[in-house]
Amino acid sequence: MDISIFTNMRLKIIRLTIIGLFLLVTLDLFYVQVIRGKYFFKLSKNNSIRIVSLEGWRGRIKDRNGEILADNRTAYNVMVTPQDIIDIQKLFRFISRVTGVSQKKISRRYRQKKFTPFTPVVILEDVTRQTAITIEENTYRFPSLFIQKSFKRIYPLEGNSAHVLGYVGKISQAKKEKFKEYGYSPQSVVGYLGVEEYYDRYLKGEQGGLQIEVNSRGQQVRLLSLKEPTKGEDIQLTIDSRLQKIVQELLEGKLGAVVVMDMENGEILSMVSSPTYDPNVFVDMQKRKSATKLFKQASSPFMNRAIKGQFPPGSVFKVPVAIAALDSKKVTPYTSFICRGFYELGGIRFGCTHVHSAQNLIESLAHSCNIYYYRIGEKLGADKIYHYASLLGLGKLTGVDLPYEKAGFIPNRRKGLLSRRQWYAGDTLNFSIGQGDVLTTPLQLTLMMSTVAREGIEVQPHVIKNISGRKLDQSSFLQRIKIDKHIFQEIKKGLRATVTDYTGTAHAVNLNEIYVAGKTGTAQSSKDKEHHSWFVGYAKGEVRNIVFCIFLEHGGSSHNAVLLTRQLLLKMKQEKML
Known part of the structure; x- marks a missing residue:
């Protein structure tokens, strides 16, 4: 060639x-x-820097004995940075294949969470550790994809103390502006209800973050800056989780509430509302459908009946009426009235449970004679009864360190009735025995009984023992009611006779090894439902002195609350809690 x-x-x-x-x-x-000019221009200029927020872990919540009631565990979230996405369908197919979540759901979550092209989006929360590893191994194929470590709140004892604890969740749309003012990010986890909400400012960790330089394949080149997140403060409660368990078992299948408080310092040892719920349903992805069902239940499992339930107290209200009559010198402890089983006023008969014959004040408390209180109610008048009920803490907030407490309602002629109708003489009689428009919470009656037991010294009920070891100042929690202590001593004789007298309404709780005193109440509710059952009292043991309130919503006779109290006190004695 x-x-x-x-x-x-x-x-x-x-x-x-x-x-x-x-x-x-x-x-x-x-x-x-x-x-792809715009994309690579941004990448070369500033989008090679990825900003990742790091949420500070919440502080733990423990009971009085150190038992952990609320804790945290590591969670893995699947994140996507929008401006780094090359092929969105290919990306979603991969995530779906690895996690088992449908592409439709992933796409919907992406659209809902996308704020700006530069802000990483949480596509899926709390995937398994193995899933997180698989995704991390494939980030070279998908530069926009990465795993962010976070935390999940866990409640090891599930429904134990749920109403005291509350639960956590993301900030709702309605509260975003409010929380923004306090420095929370839109993705922050906050407390709802209970201690989680009331003490959120202490429990929440301080948010941190990091800036990392990534290459065109989304792989980290170097760490540019880091602000370490800080953990929230640990909180120790006054609650005893062992006692909570005992009370929950006693209330199983019933509507109601129980409060047990240390008489000396106002520490709430137990506060149980029934039915309860498992706060894990709000943080466990597998249980969230259960949360929706709970909201629809007629039994209102999320309502803490101990502080939000407002019910007529029935004959428990005879305690402040008796105090009012003695302090106003309308009667003496020995003043007697004849009970014929009814009292007639204006042609209307107001009934009593029995024909008690002659009753003095001490006997009227022990036997819960309505006629005695109709008579002294007439002598006192509605406004005087209102004054003493208020003095003993009824009709106003107790100030317990839990959110959404209700104040109840104590009527008088000036405030009127809930129905706004005219006040009649018969309303005063109903008022005198804790019926009509009188509404109280179980915690209010607990506090009232504590003041009586301590002969006029009122304590501040509370559920927090310390925050990061810092103890609360108990001395400021005590104040004296302006009623002569001798009057309380006379009332206490009647409360003790309620238990010790063979015909006393709480004789079933007359225990040799435990000193018990209190007042029963059977309160009428709606016509087609059972009455409410109450027993509010105090007990003295070798370990401590307590005041308690047992309330059974539509529980029938007060005898049922007395029987439950007997079981509770004996169990506390057996477990060396009393």
């Missing part, structure tokens, strides 16, 4: 190769600068 021809062919091949390579480079430049 002619050497010149061979040389020419080689030159042509070289030229074609150069032209081909030039075309490839041109096409690549066209793709980079025109088709």
Whole structure:
């Protein structure tokens, strides 16, 4: 072959190769600068920096003995940075295949959470550790995809103390502006109800973050800056989780509430509302459907009946009426009235449970004679009864350190009735025995009984023992009611006789090894339902002195509350809690 021809062919091949390579480079430049120009411009300028927020873990909540009631565990969230996405459908297919979540759901979550192209989006929360590892191993294929470590709140004892604890969740749309003012990010976890909400400012950790430089494949090149998140403060409660368990078992299948408080310092040892719920349903993805069902239940499992339930106290209200009559000198402890089983006023008969015959004040408390209180109610008048009920803490907030407490309602002639109708003489009689428009909470009656037991010294009920070891100042919790202590001593005789007298309404709780005193109440509710059952009292043991309130919503006779109290006190004695 002619050497010149061979040389020419080689030159042509070289030229074609150069032209081909030039075309490839041109096409690549066209793709980079025109088709994906904006993306690569941002990447080269500032989007090679990825900002990742790091949430501070919440402080733990423990009971009085150190038992952990609320804790945290590591969670893995699947994150996507929108401006780094190359092929969104391919990305979603991969995430779906690895996690088992449908592409439709992933796409919907992405659209809901996307704020700006530069803000990472939480696609899925709390995936398994193995899933997180698989995703991390494939981030080179998907530069926008990464795993963020977070935390999940856990409640090891489930429904134990749920109403005291509350639960956590993301900030609701309605509260975003409010929380923004306090420095919370839209993704922050906050407390709802109970201690989780009331003490959120102490429990919440301080948010941190990091800036990392990533290459075009989404892989970390170097750490640019880091602000370590800080953990929230631990809180220790006055609650005894062992006692909570005992009370919950006693209330199983019933509507109601129980409060047990240390008489000396106002520490709430137990506060149980029934039915209860498991706060884990709000943080466990597998249980969230259960939360929706709970909200629809007629039994209102989320309502803490101990502080939000407002019910007529029935004959428990005879305690402040008796105090009012003695302090106003309308009667003495020995003043007697005849009970014929009814009292007639304006042609209307107001009944009593029995024909008690002659009753003095002490006996009237022990036997819960309505007639006695109709008579002294007439002597006192509605406004005087209102004054003493208020003095003993009824009709106003107790100030317990839990959110959404209700104040109840104590009527008088000035405030009127809930129905706004005219006040009649018969309303005063109903008022005198804790019926009509009188509404109280179980905690209010607990506090009232504590004041009586301590002969006029009122304590502040509370559920927090310390925050990060800092004890609360108990001395400021005590104040004296302006009623002569001798009056309380006379009332206490009647409360003790309620238990010790063979015909006393709480004789079933007359225990040799435990000193018990109190007042029963059977309160009428709606016509087609059972009455409410109450027993409010105090007990003295070797370990401590307590005041308690047992309330059974539509529980029938007060005898049922007395029987439950007997079981509770004996169990506390057995477990060396009393």
